[in-house]
Amino acid sequence: MNQVLIVGSVAYDALKTPFGSVDRALGGSATYSSLAASLFAPVAMVGVVGTDFRASDLRLLVRKGIDTSGLKREAGKTFFWKGFYEGDMNVAHTVRTELNVFAGFDPVIPSRLRRPPYLFLANIHPALQASVLDQVDKPRYTVLDTMNLWIQTQRKALLRVLRRVDLAVLNDQEVRLLTGITSLAQAARKVRSWGPRTVIVKKGEHGAFVAGPGWAFMTHAVPLERVVDPTGAGDSFAGGMIGYLAREGRTDETALRKAVLAGGLVASFTVQGFSVRALTALTRGRLRSRYESFRRMSEIPRIRV
Amino acid sequence: MNQVLIVGSVAYDALKTPFGSVDRALGGSATYSSLAASLFAPVAMVGVVGTDFRASDLRLLVRKGIDTSGLKREAGKTFFWKGFYEGDMNVAHTVRTELNVFAGFDPVIPSRLRRPPYLFLANIHPALQASVLDQVDKPRYTVLDTMNLWIQTQRKALLRVLRRVDLAVLNDQEVRLLTGITSLAQAARKVRSWGPRTVIVKKGEHGAFVAGPGWAFMTHAVPLERVVDPTGAGDSFAGGMIGYLAREGRTDETALRKAVLAGGLVASFTVQGFSVRALTALTRGRLRSRYESFRRMSEIPRIRV
Numbered sequence: 001m002n003q004v005l006i007v008g009s010v011a012y013d014a015l016k017t018p019f020g021s022v023d024r025a026l027g028g029s030a031t032y033s034s035l036a037a038s039l040f041a042p043v044a045m046v047g048v049v050g051t052d053f054r055a056s057d058l059r060l061l062v063r064k065g066i067d068t069s070g071l072k073r074e075a076g077k078t079f080f081w082k083g084f085y086e087g088d089m090n091v092a093h094t095v096r097t098e099l100n101v102f103a104g105f106d107p108v109i110p111s112r113l114r115r116p117p118y119l120f121l122a123n124i125h126p127a128l129q130a131s132v133l134d135q136v137d138k139p140r141y142t143v144l145d146t147m148n149l150w151i152q153t154q155r156k157a158l159l160r161v162l163r164r165v166d167l168a169v170l171n172d173q174e175v176r177l178l179t180g181i182t183s184l185a186q187a188a189r190k191v192r193s194w195g196p197r198t199v200i201v202k203k204g205e206h207g208a209f210v211a212g213p214g215w216a217f218m219t220h221a222v223p224l225e226r227v228v229d230p231t232g233a234g235d236s237f238a239g240g241m242i243g244y245l246a247r248e249g250r251t252d253e254t255a256l257r258k259a260v261l262a263g264g265l266v267a268s269f270t271v272q273g274f275s276v277r278a279l280t281a282l283t284r285g286r287l288r289s290r291y292e293s294f295r296r297m298s299e300i301p302r303i304r305v
Numbered sequence: 306m307n308q309v310l311i312v313g314s315v316a317y318d319a320l321k322t323p324f325g326s327v328d329r330a331l332g333g334s335a336t337y338s339s340l341a342a343s344l345f346a347p348v349a350m351v352g353v354v355g356t357d358f359r360a361s362d363l364r365l366l367v368r369k370g371i372d373t374s375g376l377k378r379e380a381g382k383t384f385f386w387k388g389f390y391e392g393d394m395n396v397a398h399t400v401r402t403e404l405n406v407f408a409g410f411d412p413v414i415p416s417r418l419r420r421p422p423y424l425f426l427a428n429i430h431p432a433l434q435a436s437v438l439d440q441v442d443k444p445r446y447t448v449l450d451t452m453n454l455w456i457q458t459q460r461k462a463l464l465r466v467l468r469r470v471d472l473a474v475l476n477d478q479e480v481r482l483l484t485g486i487t488s489l490a491q492a493a494r495k496v497r498s499w500g501p502r503t504v505i506v507k508k509g510e511h512g513a514f515v516a517g518p519g520w521a522f523m524t525h526a527v528p529l530e531r532v533v534d535p536t537g538a539g540d541s542f543a544g545g546m547i548g549y550l551a552r553e554g555r556t557d558e559t560a561l562r563k564a565v566l567a568g569g570l571v572a573s574f575t576v577q578g579f580s581v582r583a584l585t586a587l588t589r590g591r592l593r594s595r596y597e598s599f600r601r602m603s604e605i606p607r608i609r610v
Contacts, residue, residue, distance in 0.1 A: 182393055185528050186530050206508070209528065217602060218528065220525070257606045265610065296520075297521050300604055
């Protein structure tokens with residue numbers, strides 16, 4: 001089956017939400033997206049951790065079938081993020097960021113992983129994303145994620161790497177910040193003009209908007225009565241999506257629509273538990289039953305107008 | 306065919322948006338909703354206007370097949386609202402409100418309109434909505450709209466009238482204000498416990514969420530690259546919806562889903578022009594073609610999970 005190569009951060013998070021708190025809980029963009037992708041396809045993960053990285057966390061990744069040979073262990077501590085959410089939990093408030101070993105992260109793709117059919121450049125410095133692209137044989141499909149920080153401080157590097165990917169995943173704030181355009185449909189079109197054939201705009205609890213060549217797709221977020229911890233929702237979405245694409249072995253409009261739906265479903269579980277708890281407890285059966293109820297809720301009836 | 310009776314405000318609006326401005330433009334909850342409903346079913350409208358109400362505006366309503374025998378003309382000026390929108394135009398900023406003849410509005414339903422199969426209580430004081438219910442023979446289906454002002458100042462009266470209707474239409478802010486609950490699904494359930502069998506939560510550009518007995522439905526808003534004037538979007542949505550129900554002659558889950566979709570489509574046209582311009586210029590052909598493209602954009606694919 002097609003393998004997915006994922007490059008990003010591995011972190012320990014200390015976070016507080018209205019539903020409780022956790023300390024030194026497994027997190028990071030590569031972690032969430034790899035766990036999500038592993039639901040559908042084999043995954044190899046490239047990142048860096050410190051000597052404090054728990055054996056149990058490594059075992060968890062391995063148990064999910066994730067190839068961790070690209071996960072480098074370096075002297076020092078694992079990337080640490082401390083933050084909290086309040087109110088409607090749409091915004092993560094950062095209390096402290098300790099880059100630790102991540103500060104010197106320079107991803108080296110192990111030679112046997114250099115021909116990845118599917119590549120996810122999770123949220124890291126755009127110059128590092130470019131360096132990954134330099135190291136790999138042209139992948140069949142490349143997806144890129146980013147964040148406000150890089151849009152604001154590394155705009156040129158970001159635009160350079162955007163040219164080289166097939167799909168960019170941004171949230172509504174990011175796409176507006178990047179383009180200066182309020183209308184998401186217009187903003188997505190602008191980003192497409194810079195390179196990526198397809199752009200996904202994530203809208204949190206309002207779902208996602210996808211703009212491709214000559215087509216568009218809208219999807220709702222699964223309505224949840226309780227979001228316990230939104231950390232990793234976007235990474236789970238992107239990971240689930242590229243995992244689904246890899247399993248299908250296709251990246252046309254139909255496959256992308258399905259993959260976006262699958263990614264949204266996976267993310268809806270992630271946010272129902274702290275850290276990666278709900279994501280790692282997710283089974284195909286629970287995914288299937290949520291999909292069925294989601295489909296019933298959002299199927300468009302035929303009308304006469 | 307089933308007639309829809311609509312009781313609400315008729316106004317002249319002066320408004321400014323990033324795309325221009327209009328003065329003394331036809332507006333009001335009864336106006337928008339009647340014009341929208343008239344696309345699908347015969348409509349009778351009850352409201353009050355001043356002596357300044359233009360003959361051309363009356364002719365417009367009549368030309369759309371609206372029965373205006375319940376539109377009372379009184380000495381004084383028509384309800385006047387002055388406001389503006391800026392930025393993402395999600396909020397209407399009021400500059401001035403002159404109630405004028407609307408201040409003494411006490412809706413009297415003409416005797417031949419007292420057995421309405423479908424009744425829409427557009428946004429007016431909840432005591433007046435109750436008075437309308439007192440005057441009519443039990444309608445087959447009653448829909449109620451309201452606003453922040455009544456939720457804050459007339460909560461008891463509003464809860465009393467809510468008990469007597471089949472469907473309540475609220476926006477996300479209103480339903481949170483009314484229930485004190487952040488989760489829209491939970492808040493809608495709370496409102497249902499107070500009487501209405503079905504509750505629709507409008508989310509503006511993010512679509513709508515519908516909660517019925519044992520079912521839920523989500524729909525997107527039609528994505529628009531340019532919203533010229535959001536005034537009347539909610540009224541057009543509700544009007545189009547009840548008009549569609551009246552035409553179907555059914556109010557079960559399937560009919561409600563279809564009606565919500567139809568209402569959303571109509572509202573998407575309303576906001577593309579100032580005042581009622583785009584709404585009154587709307588043809589069945591344009592509605593049909595937008596529906597087709599909307600369906601393509603939001604149809605849920607079958608996935609294997």
